[in-house]
């Protein structure tokens with residue numbers, strides 16, 4: 184284990200990123216899957232980037248050049264107009280500033296205010312900045328980019344630098360690292376769902392996930408990255424015998440692939456149980472062969488899967504946890520640590536509820552006792568979550 188990575192220190196950061204290249208990129212969802220999920224291998228050769236399982240990688244993307252061109256056209260700019268780069272302050276052509284440093288897929292209130300002023304209030308945006316219109320504004324902006332507001336309000340004309348001052352900065356995106364550096368000393372792997380959707384008559388994409396999926400050339404494109412050290416989201420520290428339960432549907436699988444590679448490389452003794460969920464076994468059983476190997480060589484004691492759309496009713500990881508409640512409770516009694524990774528808004532909430540139900544059912548606890556048990560479970564750092 185690297186002492187620098189273990190101490191959460193790194194030579195690289197947002198101001199001094201490691202400039203990496205992707206050496207491999209492939210789809211891990213099969214044709215017919217409702218969304219595209221990809222595995223990336225980033226080359227660390229020639230650098231000193233160190234990480235531990237549980238860390239995430241910060242990736243600095245750039246915008247889609249086609250969207251930049253459409254935005255320039257809507258602004259009536261050639262692209263050569265000189266503006267200040269929002270990050271470095273250096274004077275650059277606006278085309279470069281929009282591509283590298285401006286979040287043109289999200290709308291800042293400053294842009295809305297400027298459009299209301301420039302149109303004399305003759306815009307659907309008029310009034311939406313009032314505090315009581317917060318939800319109305321959110322729903323109006325959902326699925327719209329800066330380009331949409333420009334096209335919908337053609338009388339609002341901007342000077343290049345004036346426009347730049349109405350824009351948010353394009354910052355890094357975090358991705359849970361899905362490899363162990365013991366297994367891949369000169370690589371870092373990511374597992375990323377490509378965000379694509381259609382709204383207001385336009386096909387759209389998430390900035391970073393489509394940058395990785397569609398706009399890099401393997402072995403060529405330079406990508407600024409650095410490690411975000413995962414405070415607390417770590418394999419058991421001292422006691423190798425500690426059982427671990429990993430719950431990671433969708434891209435929540437990423438850190439658990441790293442944990443399992445690490446457990447395999449260190450021949451970890453304690454037993455491990457993985458709950459994985461996706462839409463369909465046929466199209467979305469990510470890393471299936473690796474799971475089979477880990478089950479065969481004892482790195483993984485149990486794998487429980489939940490395929491949400493392979494039958495009429497939804498089956499999610501928490502349903503599988505409830506089906507296995509007696510055994511989960513037994514593992515908890517043996518000192519298991521529970522790890523959860525993936526969607527924060529729905530999955531992590533439902534998994535938390537399932538744990539309470541298991542305590543009430545198998546531990547004969549009242550609802551209040553289950554709440555108290557979970558509080559001390561968290562206090563003992565046996566409930567580790569990395570949810571987004």
Ligand SMILES: Cc1cc2nc3c(=O)[nH]c(=O)nc-3n(C[C@H](O)[C@H](O)[C@H](O)COP(=O)(O)OP(=O)(O)OC[C@H]3O[C@@H](n4cnc5c(N)ncnc54)[C@H](O)[C@@H]3O)c2cc1C
Nearest residue numbers: 326356357358359374375376380389390391392434437571
């Ligand atoms: C600690 C951490 C770890 C993470 N690990 C992973 C990981 O391992 N793998 C992974 O894939 N992701 C991971 N994420 C999420 C990741 O950081 C990005 O948020 C994700 O990839 C989307 O980024 P993007 O730039 O592609 O999309 P963005 O440009 O940020 O676009 C996303 C936005 O698009 C809009 N949008 C999306 N769908 C629709 C729709 N149907 N209609 C209208 N608008 C829509 C929404 O406003 C949404 O917020 C992690 C996040 C954190 C914080």
Ligand SMILES: NC(=O)c1ccc[n+]([C@@H]2O[C@H](COP(=O)([O-])OP(=O)(O)OC[C@H]3O[C@@H](n4cnc5c(N)ncnc54)[C@H](OP(=O)(O)O)[C@@H]3O)[C@@H](O)[C@H]2O)c1
Nearest residue numbers: 376432433434435460461462491499500526528529530533
């Ligand atoms: N809050 C959000 O807006 C939100 C939520 C999830 C993911 N995302 C983003 O969407 C992208 C793709 O996510 P992902 O690939 O990780 O997959 P995901 O959308 O989280 O889906 C993975 C699996 O979880 C299931 N699921 C849906 N609701 C669930 C719940 N309440 N409890 C347990 N499982 C549930 C899904 O089933 P079904 O799809 O069949 O219902 C699917 O089988 C990522 O960029 C992620 O950040 C955003």
